[in-house]
Amino acid sequence: xxxxxxxFGQFWYDFIIGDDWKVAAAVVIALxxxxxxxxxxxxxxxxxxxxxxxxxxxxxxxxxxIDVHQSS
Amino acid sequence: xxxATWGLVGAAFLASVVEFVEALTIVLAMxxxxxxxxxxxxxAAAVVALIGFxxxxxxxxxxxxxxxxxxxxxxxxxxxxxxxxLRKSILRSSGLKSLHDEEEEYRAQTExxxxxxxxxxxxxxxxxxxTFKGVFLEGVEVVFIVIxxxxxxxxxxxxxxxxxxxxxxxxxxxxxLHRPLTAVPENTxxxxxxxxxxxxxxxxxxxxxxxxxxGHQSLEWPGGDLAIVAMLAAWxxxxxxxxxxxxxxxxxxxxxxxxxxxxx
Numbered sequence: 001x002x003x004x005x006x007x008f009g010q011f012w013y014d015f016i017i018g019d020d021w022k023v024a025a026a027v028v029i030a031l032x033x034x035x036x037x038x039x040x041x042x043x044x045x046x047x048x049x050x051x052x053x054x055x056x057x058x059x060x061x062x063x064x065x066i067d068v069h070q071s072s
Numbered sequence: 073x074x075x076a077t078w079g080l081v082g083a084a085f086l087a088s089v090v091e092f093v094e095a096l097t098i099v100l101a102m103x104x105x106x107x108x109x110x111x112x113x114x115x116a117a118a119v120v121a122l123i124g125f126x127x128x129x130x131x132x133x134x135x136x137x138x139x140x141x142x143x144x145x146x147x148x149x150x151x152x153x154x155x156x157x158l159r160k161s162i163l164r165s166s167g168l169k170s171l172h173d174e175e176e177e178y179r180a181q182t183e184x185x186x187x188x189x190x191x192x193x194x195x196x197x198x199x200x201x202x203t204f205k206g207v208f209l210e211g212v213e214v215v216f217i218v219i220x221x222x223x224x225x226x227x228x229x230x231x232x233x234x235x236x237x238x239x240x241x242x243x244x245x246x247x248x249l250h251r252p253l254t255a256v257p258e259n260t261x262x263x264x265x266x267x268x269x270x271x272x273x274x275x276x277x278x279x280x281x282x283x284x285x286x287g288h289q290s291l292e293w294p295g296g297d298l299a300i301v302a303m304l305a306a307w308x309x310x311x312x313x314x315x316x317x318x319x320x321x322x323x324x325x326x327x328x329x330x331x332x333x334x335x336x
Contacts (some may be wrong), residue, residue: 015209016149018156027151027277031144035281045282049293052278053303057310060155064162064314068321 022067026059080225081234087217087265088238091210093258094177096246098206101181106199113195114203121204122211133219140283140290142223147276150220153213154269158311161263166315178251214239220272224300267311271303 017024034052037043043051103111133142163169185198214235222231275293282291293299 011205011209015212016152018152020156020159023155023159024152027148027155031148031277031281034278035284038281039284045285045291046294048281049278049291049299052281053274053299053306056151056274056278057306060158061310061314064159064318065321067159068168068318 020063020067022063023060026063027056030055030059077225077227077230080221080227080230081237083265083268084218084221084231084234085238086261087221087269088214088235089242090258090261090265091214091217092239092242095207095210096242097177098181099203100246100251101178102185102199102203105182105185106196110196110199111203114200115207117200118204118207118211121208122215125208125212126215129215130219138283138288140280140288142280143276143290144280144283146216146220146223147273147278147280149216149273150269151273151277153216154266154271154273157262157266158270158307161259161266162311162314162318164259165263166318168318217269220269220276224272224276224297263311267304267307270307271300274303274307275300 031052034043034048034055037051038045038048099111099115102114133146137145160169181202185202218228218231218235221234222228225231279290279293282289285291295302
């Protein structure tokens, strides 16, 4: 049973996180920051969409740069 | 059929081809080295599980979740898949990672299968599990891609038809050739599909944030669906910029590590 649960967890980790956890982390952070600013009324709903798109792009670039830098 | 529908069918078709080529490589490697009975049993079990998963997930998504919740769940997954593909494509195009090679993948899989020991039972558990996992994993990705493209364009049958055509084509080619489909320009396809997934994923995931607001309504992008085109252009330009800039960092260890990743 434990082996099955472990295998099941590993499957979903491989499926969602994949080769590089930083990409998944970048997406979650970008969406989380956007949501926080939206809920605290710093952003309007329309500006939140643009901010969210830019945040995802910036987070992805950051994850790529960290990826390459970490390997040095 | 309109141009938009053809575009939808084409996108689902290409994404499906990429995923099914990877699944086929695993099936062939297991079948040739471990025997076909357990391999095909694993593939068949994965297809059955996939049908069940699609039915349950499809029913749950369409019946229980408000539209914004569907968008944030599927959009976030699509965004992660798309960016993973884009990351690999950028590293490969900039020379920081070796190109994906189905021959190499096939060799790695057959090598692992040979070292797994000789099966003594009627069912070869190793071949069954590896095949099941490979086919199910790639299949679930196709399911999410079809759901996103189909719902975004409001034409689920066209998305299903595109994905089914891609799967059928790979299946026929695999049966006919009986070897990995190395002629498929997988790296280029992955780059193109990665751009599409990242664009649709960004659009949907951000719209879906509205589920956390009062009323649980999706957010609206300026320009509506045209924002997807803007996202596509942005991801394309960004990827070209990264392809040019990242090699200047010149990190030899990236290549070493990516060779390990390439067998996945």
